[in-house]
Amino acid sequence: MSIETPEKTAPAPPRAPRSGGAGEQDALRAFLRRVPWRSVAIVVPFLAVFVALSIGSPAFLSAQNIGNVLDRQSGILIIAAAATLVLIAGGIDLSVGATYMFTAVVCGTIIVRVGGETGAALGIIVGILAGLVIGLINGIISTYLKINPLIATLAMSFIILGATKLVSQFGKEGVGQIRVDVPEFRWLALLKPLGVSLPTWIAFIVLIVLGVVLWRTTFGRYVYAAGGNAEAARLAGIRVNVVRIATFAIAGTAAGLAGVIDLARTPSVPENDAIATTLTFTVLAGIVVGGTSILGGAGAVWRTVLGILFIAMLYNGFTLLRIDPLFQGIALGVIILVAVGFDAWSRTRRR
Amino acid sequence: MPHTAIADTPQLRVELRGVGKSFGGTPVLRDIDLVLEPGSVHALVGENGAGKSTLSKIISGLYTADRGQLVVDGEREHFTSPREALDRGIATIAQELALVPELTVAENVFLGREPRTAGWIDRKKLKREFLEVAARSGFDLDPDQVVGGMRTADQQKVEILRALARGASLIIMDEPTAALARHDAELLHDVVRQLAASGRTVLLISHFLGEVLALADTVTILRDGRHIRTAPAADETEATLIEGMLGRTLSSIFPDKPVVADDAPEVLRVSDLVAPGVNGVSLSVKAGEIVGLAGLVGAGRSEIAHAIYGSVPRASGIVAIDGANCPADIPRTLKKGIFLISESRKEQGLVLGRPIRDNVTLSNMGQIASGGWVRTGDERRASRGLLDRVTVAGDDRRDVSALSGGNQQKVLFGRALQKVRKLLIADEPTRGVDVGSRRAIYDLIVQQAEQGIGVLVISSDVEEVLGLAHRVLVVRGGRIVAELEGDAMTEENIITAAFADPITTGGAA
Numbered sequence: 001m002s003i004e005t006p007e008k009t010a011p012a013p014p015r016a017p018r019s020g021g022a023g024e025q026d027a028l029r030a031f032l033r034r035v036p037w038r039s040v041a042i043v044v045p046f047l048a049v050f051v052a053l054s055i056g057s058p059a060f061l062s063a064q065n066i067g068n069v070l071d072r073q074s075g076i077l078i079i080a081a082a083a084t085l086v087l088i089a090g091g092i093d094l095s096v097g098a099t100y101m102f103t104a105v106v107c108g109t110i111i112v113r114v115g116g117e118t119g120a121a122l123g124i125i126v127g128i129l130a131g132l133v134i135g136l137i138n139g140i141i142s143t144y145l146k147i148n149p150l151i152a153t154l155a156m157s158f159i160i161l162g163a164t165k166l167v168s169q170f171g172k173e174g175v176g177q178i179r180v181d182v183p184e185f186r187w188l189a190l191l192k193p194l195g196v197s198l199p200t201w202i203a204f205i206v207l208i209v210l211g212v213v214l215w216r217t218t219f220g221r222y223v224y225a226a227g228g229n230a231e232a233a234r235l236a237g238i239r240v241n242v243v244r245i246a247t248f249a250i251a252g253t254a255a256g257l258a259g260v261i262d263l264a265r266t267p268s269v270p271e272n273d274a275i276a277t278t279l280t281f282t283v284l285a286g287i288v289v290g291g292t293s294i295l296g297g298a299g300a301v302w303r304t305v306l307g308i309l310f311i312a313m314l315y316n317g318f319t320l321l322r323i324d325p326l327f328q329g330i331a332l333g334v335i336i337l338v339a340v341g342f343d344a345w346s347r348t349r350r351r
Numbered sequence: 352m353p354h355t356a357i358a359d360t361p362q363l364r365v366e367l368r369g370v371g372k373s374f375g376g377t378p379v380l381r382d383i384d385l386v387l388e389p390g391s392v393h394a395l396v397g398e399n400g401a402g403k404s405t406l407s408k409i410i411s412g413l414y415t416a417d418r419g420q421l422v423v424d425g426e427r428e429h430f431t432s433p434r435e436a437l438d439r440g441i442a443t444i445a446q447e448l449a450l451v452p453e454l455t456v457a458e459n460v461f462l463g464r465e466p467r468t469a470g471w472i473d474r475k476k477l478k479r480e481f482l483e484v485a486a487r488s489g490f491d492l493d494p495d496q497v498v499g500g501m502r503t504a505d506q507q508k509v510e511i512l513r514a515l516a517r518g519a520s521l522i523i524m525d526e527p528t529a530a531l532a533r534h535d536a537e538l539l540h541d542v543v544r545q546l547a548a549s550g551r552t553v554l555l556i557s558h559f560l561g562e563v564l565a566l567a568d569t570v571t572i573l574r575d576g577r578h579i580r581t582a583p584a585a586d587e588t589e590a591t592l593i594e595g596m597l598g599r600t601l602s603s604i605f606p607d608k609p610v611v612a613d614d615a616p617e618v619l620r621v622s623d624l625v626a627p628g629v630n631g632v633s634l635s636v637k638a639g640e641i642v643g644l645a646g647l648v649g650a651g652r653s654e655i656a657h658a659i660y661g662s663v664p665r666a667s668g669i670v671a672i673d674g675a676n677c678p679a680d681i682p683r684t685l686k687k688g689i690f691l692i693s694e695s696r697k698e699q700g701l702v703l704g705r706p707i708r709d710n711v712t713l714s715n716m717g718q719i720a721s722g723g724w725v726r727t728g729d730e731r732r733a734s735r736g737l738l739d740r741v742t743v744a745g746d747d748r749r750d751v752s753a754l755s756g757g758n759q760q761k762v763l764f765g766r767a768l769q770k771v772r773k774l775l776i777a778d779e780p781t782r783g784v785d786v787g788s789r790r791a792i793y794d795l796i797v798q799q800a801e802q803g804i805g806v807l808v809i810s811s812d813v814e815e816v817l818g819l820a821h822r823v824l825v826v827r828g829g830r831i832v833a834e835l836e837g838d839a840m841t842e843e844n845i846i847t848a849a850f851a852d853p854i855t856t857g858g859a860a
């Protein structure tokens with residue numbers, strides 16, 4: 001018995017515009033209607049800015065500039081990809097910036113205190129594990145303890161920043177910052193296999209893994225279902241709380257990894273809470289600009305990658321074109337509003 | 352024949368000329384010509400996905416037609432939003448009611464256009480105007496009652512009043528009685544008659560053909576987006592409607608009941624179950640047996656289902672599958688072989704923003720994945736196989752929200768077929784499903800029983816319960832108040848038990 005409309009006409013490719021007003025307009029309208037606006041959203045401006053910068057500034061497209069941008073963005077890309085899972089599963093993590101700071105300090109303190117190769121290895125491992133533990137705590141309080149994740153991770157963010165200061169007292173020599181300029185640790189940032197920095201490689205691998213997890217695994221399906229309709233997911237036999245805690249744990253671990261990598265790059269931890277806050281905001285901005293829904297249930301890692309790189313590219317462009325960095329924040333804010341507005345528009349677009 | 356009009360209501364003649372509509376290149380409506388005569392009840396029938404809702408959404412300004420014209424009182428209209436249609440006197444009573452539960456009846460009716468004095472809401476005037484509108488419609492509603500606690504049928508009245516208060520003369524109702532118990536449905540029927548008697552037009556979409564024949568002056572049949580015919584309801588019978596809708600005849604709505612062996616083992620035994628809304632229920636289901644749970648909406652039937660499935664904590668009592676205790680934890684009850692098709696597909700069933708494919712395979716990912724890795728080939732085949740069994744055609748990579756209501760229901764049913772279960776609980780399995788597909792779902796239920804699966808069917812449609820079940824349990828106040836079997840299984844007995852005061856049925860289990 002045929003239930004749906006019988007013709008399975010494959011969507012015709014957009015016809016070449018015919019001459020003659022009405023027909024052309026109809027074809028154009030039909031084409032515009034068929035474009036999956038939501039999925040292409042970020043791609044178009046990304047390519048546009050990329051091309052514009054390539055033309056506008058010869059320095060932009062140089063291997064060195066691109067390599068630098070990617071190297072500097074590797075930490076934030078790792079965090080944002082993981083935080084995307086949290087958002088899709090219906091949560092939100094405002095503590096990633098603080099966690100990043102904390103793990104860097106933990107790692108640095110251990111390296112300073114223990115020293116040598118043991119210190120470096122221990123610092124890396126404990127730093128990442130600290131991120132995992134924070135993620136688990138975030139997950140548990142925002143599911144089983146039923147505290148809204150926005151509030152839970154906001155509160156956690158203050159707690160973690162406080163703890164960061166506590167720990168850093170043990171790592172500082174005298175008044176300055178924690179400095180870990182030791183080769184046993186810095187190889188993490190300085191190695192350049194195949195001419196590409198190790199942080200870039202790590203970010204690349206993490207992004208691929210997280211993207212594939214979301215796209216092709218049972219867990220990924222559960223993440224989408226948990227965020228799309230938690231009650232339906234629960235009744236279908238999915239342990240929604242466990243899925244959500246796992247996403248928080250992944251985000252925490254990612255923040256830990258990013259903290260350690262960036263410590264190796266810098267190689268010191270500045271004493272400044274604003275860095276943590278800015279990082280959290282930029283991560284969220286990248287996710288949203290990429291087109292992942294803040295309401296959960298929809299989104300993808302590749303979108304976040306484009307979103308984050310779009311912002312990075314913009315900042316890089318400002319520098320290369322010598323535009324007053326004052327305007328960076330304003331530009332980014334406007335872009336977020338446009339992105340979210342566009343998302344809302346494409347959702348309610350009339351059929 | 353149109354009812355005689357009352358002078359003060361504006362009459363509206365709505366006409367569709369050659370209307371066509373496609374979604375993503377697939378035509379869902381083709382060349383529809385239709386006239387809605389003022390003061391009449393015009394019914395729209397057709398299979399799931401025939402295009403009824405789409406047609407009504409074009410009239411109400413939610414969608415725009417790709418071709419053809421919408422003519423209101425002789426003028427061509429191009430509605431770009433439901434608001435514009437409303438300004439022209441066309442209102443829709445959505446199936447998902449859009450009321451503010453915390454506000455009173457009168458406040459809801461005048462929401463957004465409250466009479467004001469110096470910026471403050473003038474409560475006296477609000478009430479006076481409400482009584483005026485209510486009197487004109489003939490509805491008897493308490494203006495000060497809070498909407499949240501009212502029964503659905505009364506809430507629908509509030510929505511209708513809201514439409515009337517805004518001067519609507521064409522009221523579109525898309526499956527208004529799908530979720531109503533019989534008594535409430537009859538209340539709504541009175542409302543529809545009153546609306547037509549007052550000169551308004553009602554466009555009624557319904558899968559209940561009896562309801563259509565009883566209420567409508569004119570019936571239009573759609574099939575696969577095509578206009579089959581429009582005829583006076585008096586010229587149609589259920590059989591002619593079904594033939595028009597399906598393009599074939601349907602000998603009987605219900606399949607034969609499968610035989611239950613006398614020595615069939617018990618698959619489910621529930622003893623003294625207490626849970627939210629469940630006050631001490633004991634029941635059992637044998638392998639291959641179909642047991643109906645009847646009762647009024649709110650009697651506690653769904654609550655019993657959820658307590659058995661383990662989706663709510665149980666206060667006390669035992670649920671046993673094949674004699675083995677079954678804890679209240681969904682992943683584990685699933686493993687034991689219980690499956691629940693929940694009542695509300697939008698809230699409890701489907702993940703609307705995800706593909707059909709993901710939705711139909713959601714409860715048993717283990718089948719299409721190894722070690723957490725989805726084998727897409729197997730996934731595609733599993734999904735296609737399940738969808739074929741529940742007769743849902745088309746590309747399953749589309750979001751499930753693109754399906755018509757009835758087809759969404761079938762996707763949800765498809766999940767139950769992912770593997771052989773021991774007990775299937777189907778809560779309102781045919782809500783919003785057309786006659787032909789309803790038969791398909793009944794066949795599936797019977798097939799399940801024939802495989803030795805115990806089935807518990809909950810339905811507000813008494814006919815459905817009687818047509819399917821071997822045995823009927825009537826629920827009232829979270830208890831089973833009557834058990835009917837054999838000759839005792841009559842509509843009258845069910846209704847008496849469902850309504851009766853404790854004295855007449857006090858002795859029942």
Ligand SMILES: Nc1ncnc2c1ncn2[C@@H]1O[C@H](COP(=O)(O)OP(=O)(O)OP(=O)(O)O)[C@@H](O)[C@H]1O
Pocket residue numbers: 004005351374375379397398399400401402403404405406752753754755756757758783785
């Ligand atoms: N928003 C949409 N996007 C894509 N396809 C759609 C959309 N809405 C409806 N359709 C398709 O249009 C066809 C007609 O759907 P419609 O909802 O009008 O059916 P219906 O007659 O109301 O069915 P039901 O009785 O199940 O409610 C279906 O095949 C459906 O899949």
Ligand SMILES: [Mg+2]
Pocket residue numbers: 403404405525755756
């Ligand atoms: Mg419909």
